Amino acid sequence: MITLTSEAENQVLRLLKERGKPSEGIKIGIKTKGCSGLSYTIEYVDKIDESCEKIKANGFDIYIDPKATLFLIGTKMDYVEDDLQSGFQFTNPNEKGRCGCGESFHV
Secondary structure, eight states, X not given: OEEEOHHHHHHHHHHHHHTSSOOOEEEEEEEEETTTEEEEEEEEEXXXXXXXXXXXXXXXXXXXXXXXXXXXXXXXXXXXXXXXXXXXXXXXXXXXXXOTTSSOEEO
C-alpha cells in the first residue's frame, strides 16, 4: 500500500513522542485542495477507526483512510530537510500531474 523511508519513520516517531499525549499512530488520507485537485493529509489517531486499513511501521501504526486507498497504492512517504524547507514528501506512481507549487496533485 504505502511505504515510509527511515527518515519519515524517525520523524513520525519524534512527532508522536513530542505530542505529549498517547496516540494510536497516524492516519494518511487525501482531500480536495489546491489547483490540481487533491492533497495528502496526515493526522494523529487518538481513537481507532475500524474502517481504516492498518499498516505496521517501526514503532507505530499507520491508518489509511478508506477513501484514499486506491490513490495511495505504491506510494512512498519520505521526510526531507534542506536549507529552505522541511516536511513529508510523497512519491506516488498514480499521480498524473502536480500543480506548480507542489501543494496538490491529480490522478
